Amino acid sequence: MKAWRTWGLILDDFAMRQLSPSQADDLYELVSERQGRSLIITSDRAPSD
Template identity: 80%
Template sequence: MILFGPVGVGKTHIAQALGHMAIRQGADVRFAKTSRVLAELAGGHADRTWDKRLHELVRFDVLILNDFAMRQLNATQADDLYELVSARQGKSLIITSNRSPSDWYPLFPNPVVAESLLDRVINTSHQVIMNGPSYRPNKRPRNGS
């Protein structure tokens, strides 16, 4: 599932609620910012535990990648995402993004990797466009006066 739309419309909230629902039905769920997952895998390249770290991310029934496609990826990050998505084939993946999936392609340095990865993700998922005003202004502390 891909939840996308402008900031503050509740994409993360919905993704977390879906994860919570899956946990209540007995699923193992991991929620993480995409940048954190990529940093975790990068650490595996550095200390030679990449396979172990990838296996840990693959084992979850549901993986929620929050804030996907926030910035340009380097070649290693793109390759790591490709390997992660490929290894998780047949398992649930929930992605939240401020960008439309059609805007993800230019963020990948290698168009072949982009096409292979995004074809797997975009063409096998439900896409939910979330639109509306940000709910965050309603959360601002009120002025005491």
């Protein structure tokens, strides 16, 4: 029997404040590094924001 190790990242209540350019760059790098792995991002902001 094989054991599967799963890796996931959950960012809850994400971007409650405007991101600075440096923070946006960090987010892009994080998402790029997660390619092919689970990533869940939630926010209470309206889509129009």
